[in-house]
Amino acid sequence: MSKSMIALLLASAIPLAPAAAQDSLVPVAADLQQGTIELTLPAPDSEGVAARFLYVAQIETGVGSAATGVDRGAPLQTGILRFRRLGKKVVAELENTGFVAPAGSAAQQQSVANSFTNATMWVGDIGKTAADGSFTFDFAPFLAKDHFGFARQLGKGYKLEAGYSLADPAKVKAFPENVEFSALLSFSTDNAPPELRNVSPNGSDISLWVRHSLVALPTEPMPRRTDPYGYTFSTRTYDFSAPLGRSMLVKLAERHRLEKVDPSAERSPVKEPIVYYVDGAAPEPVRQALIDGVGWWAEAFEEAGFLDAFRVEVLPEGIDPLDMRYNVVNWVNRATRGWSYGPSIVDPRTGEILKGSVMLGSLRVRQDILIFQALMGAGLTDSGQPDDPVKVALARIRQLGAHEVGHTLGLSHNFAASSQGRYSVMDYPAPRVELVDGKLTIADAYGVGVGEWDKFAIRYLYAAKTDEEARAMVQEAQARGLRFVADADTAGTGTANPQASQWDDFTDPVAELGRVMAVRRAALDRFNVDAIPSGQDMASLRRAFVPVWLLHRYQVVAAAKALGGVVAPYALSGDAVSVEPVSAEQQEQALAALLDALSVEALTVPARLLPILSYAPGTDFDYSTTIEVMPTAGGPVFDPLRATEIGAVHVLDNLLDPQRLNRIDLQRANGIGGPSLDEVLSRLIVHADQAAASGEAGRRIATTIALDLARTTRDGALSRSIALQIEGRLASWAAKLAKAPAKGALGDWQRGLALLLRDRTALDAALADKNLLPEVPPGMPIG
Structure with a gap:
């Protein structure tokens, strides 16, 4: 997405007041005095369903403990949330998308839908009903619930403090394609574990903000592509309309929407490039290393026939990194070192990746420097020499950025890569420490650029138009000896x-x-x-x-x-x-x-x-x-x-x-x-x-x-x-x-x-x- 488009989208953000916003995915009125967040939905259909949205929940502020996994920027839940009117109540229920019959008759599809449970997330009171059948209700109580099992995840007797948990009307943001809400959740216990005593200001209580997004479902669902080999992350469904004698399990390959201007051309510019934004919180020189490493993927898309299809930029000031419209590489701080992650927010119907949300732990680079100083001596730090611990740690950060973004492009790990000479950034690379003339060196600790497997995987995932074409690519790769x-x-x-x-x-x-x-x-x-x-x-x-x-x-x-x-x-x-x-x-x-x-x-x-x-x-x-x-x-x-x-x-x-x-x-x-x-x-x-x-x-x-x-x-x-x-x-x-x-x-x-x-x-x-x-x-x- 270009900077001019970002500016336009920022300008389209709707300032909310007690009066409902007009140009919004859903009319919403946030009352700062009363603390209410009222949504207005259209008249329900014959089954009582008034609206369906992609529902996305993310962690807005983390706990800071690597042991809990409650990190800033982490996705919590994605699914299709529908609002149904039942008498004077509105029911928010998560649809079951795991069991489907896409090729079946309407009756078969309805039978499958009626055979499996949905999940009721909340029931609220309807405030008023208009003459056209549209109705209004306060959405704030939904937002202040622990839908995600934080209390269980924190452990040691933690429980939600309902009196200290509430949605913030001032943080509502409305756009034509998505509406963003934030809620404060507070938890307490009498027996906090060491990893949480270490991060809590009073040794026990934990508070965090959760982001909830209602997003417009893609009006033109992306064609479904399967990945029977497991090379990609996949959305799994059971297809009850599959022919008899065929497996019902379908692994939908997760991928971004990427369309050529000329679909018939082997090489063509794309209609809309995939753009990733690096969190401005990442300090220099780490930020530039991330830009460099994430940018390696442009070569893979180029070789797959997609011209100018992948870009990376610094996240401009004023852009919300949790906004559903942006793929972001978040810089996450914790009290102890922990994993980095590359999760995606996906349309469960098709596997389309709607947002990449990378989380890079800030202490990883410091741990690398500690290791390299222990091996080579701290005196080489910032020397600029080939064995400089900082220089080598930045080489790893480039690779780590490429690795986690690779996940959000749809690629799974490939741990066979190191056995064939650094041919994928989707492996976990060992820092190559060598003896040269009896002395240690880390000058060649890490590789540079995406490898042969990465280029194949992008072509397999994005360039193949059919499952048959994808399989032919795989057989070619197998003949070349590529391992996975x-x-x-x-x-x-x-x-x-x-x-x-x-x-x-x-x-x-x-x-x-x-x-x-x-x-x-x-x-x-x-x-x-x-x-x-x-x-x-x-x-x-x-x-x-x-x-x-x-x-x-x-x-x-x-x-x-x-x-x-x-x-x-x-x-x-x-x-x-x-x-x-x-x-x-x-x-x-x-x-x-x-x-x-x-x-x-x-x-x-x-x-x-x-x-x-x-x-x-x-x-x-x-x-x-x-x-x-x-x-x-x-x-x-x-x-x-x-x-x-x-x-x-x-x-x-x-x-x-x-x-x-x-x-x-x-x-x-x-x-x-x-x-x-x-x-x-x-x-x-x-x-x-x-x-x-x-x-x-x-x-x-x-x-x-x-x-x-x-x-x-x-x-x-x-x-x-x-x-x-x-x-x-x-x-x-x-x-x-x-x-x-x-x-x-x-x-x-x-x-x-x-x-x-x-x-x-x-x-x-x-x-x-x-x-x-x-x-x-x-x-x-x-x-």
Whole structure:
């Protein structure tokens, strides 16, 4: 949208007074004295329905706690809201658009509509009725309700304070295509959790503003396009008019309306470009980085044949970022770092994206700078050199802006991108840290521009006119070897596809783990007081140390997927792709690499770091730091053995994931090569015995192995026969330990562990103690 058009739309905003606005989507009269917001709707039809609108709710002011997800700019609810008159009452009900019969007869469509429930959101009193049948009612009570479950989301006994919750007539804005309302919602509790005590001015009460929009439904619904492959975000419906023998589930591809001036031309200018506005609240140089990164999408649309189809600008002053007419990249502040999001507001009938509403967490860039300073030294900050932490963090911000806007263009994650050389911004990229001549460098930490997958995905989503044409594009992409793996097959320790992980890098995840472990060793050798800026509290070194100590955490997840792994592509009947298990050789290499990451050498904190990590905090309690650091032995003393245990837990949680162990057993039963479950257990216990003999750090690793094995047997996701096999192996190990001839600390440890493993009650009690197997400090999101 051009600036001249914005100015025209701003001029069309209707100043509201007690008299109803005339040139408005719906006549509305906001009375500042009485606090009422009266809507006037036309005479109802034969079924009592007076009006239907797209209803959109968004969070206008957030809570500031990443843990709650109650963020400024977040969409809450989208649907078709209809107003029905029943006697002296008006009913606001949300239509059920999930079950339809678009190709059916009128009778079939009515049957489907009558077979599924709608949702009554509110019932109000009608104030007056005109001679033509139109009627007026006060909409303010609807706006002041907690329609969205905030009280439940906040938790800990929070409840809506109805007396402190109300709509504001002064904030009503009326336009020809949409009307905007704002309401204050207030919540209280006697038992606020730490993450909310940290942000509430009085430690408990929470207040926020919610934006409600009534929007004109598109008069010409966009043609429906499906996405059976899952490459895009989709609106799902069940089609009761589908031919017999065909699936009723329809996944409508979500996309913006984009029409060529000449539909028959392969390349053509568009009637109305897609325009995104970057929130002016984003500070420089972040704002310019976002403009640059979001602007990368112009190339993808250009290659898909849409000329001058995508633009990005700074949001002009005076424009409301929640106004339904604008796609906005919002800059969101929280007390602690958290995720960024790319949600869209969509017409549920067709999948048409009506507004992109990106939310970028402002602390992400600061977390990146902290990591890069810890790796390279804070002295390089703002130096302009290739390894400057700020320069590299801005490179990530460009990619993050492109990534989240990609979601609001309709694209889902593609976590296979890193396995083919940065070919999509829709992956989570690892910062590429390299060793050059023995020295660390982050000069090539992130890629630039959209990749080959992104260009294909835009063409698939926007240029294909039919499902058949889209499928032909997919088959061409498959023939080129382009990979795609979605969230469901990526997130979590138990997923199976080694081509898909978050924050991993390069083609071979096992070889990359070995490379990253070498980088980690160099980073630990380099780590010193210069990891934080001069003049900063020395205790903050503990926070800077965590991402260095756990630099390998995401590559461990990726490498573990090769063990019992399988590459299962997305395909439709007739596509020429196949499912392939990971080779026995790579599975063996994965097990060896994971055991190397579990070694005493890898999990021993260098002794020289203990003094500089043991400074007492020089500041008052800081919640945002406390949740990021590893627990200490007590007081200011840094606990290197706790760090050892945390490193071991992370490797074991991935190696011993129940789904992974189930697959290992399943593969062996089906004659597929790779380490057997017996081999995994044998090598793990031999590793534990050897580690324990090396000293205290090794005994911490060995104890963690024993406890994690025992914990795994109690997981309901694990096959019971495998659980029994592990328990039998633990019993044999306990018997061996009980007879061990070693003296001193090692012998005492061996006999103590044997006693614990043999006492089911004591072992259950130990596993119930959350402190025994420590939690790994938060990592996600990085970058």
